[in-house]
Amino acid sequence: MLMIRLARFGAKKKPTYRVVVMEKERARNSSAVEVVGHYNPVANPAVVDLDYTRIEYWMKNGAQPSETVGRLLKKHPAPAAEPVAS
Helix, strand or coil, X not given: CXXXXXXXXXXXXXXXXXXXXXXXXCCCCCCCCEEEEEEECCCCCCXXXXXXXXXXXXXXXXXXXXXXXXXXXXXXXXXXXXXXXX
């Protein structure tokens, strides 16, 4: 089963994370199917950069977000589509 979860990068005590799509059974920093965003909790304020179209695509194809990624998606929802000018 595919999961959308965090993979830790960065130096000791200065973590940064990639939001990745990978098999649930794989190790945290294994090779990912696709990188769909970045998260830096150390920055003030925390930096969240997500590719909402790719996350939506993977969720439609059966990928489940982890608890942490689910919280990030709730706290930082996709921007509303702008109406087309007539």
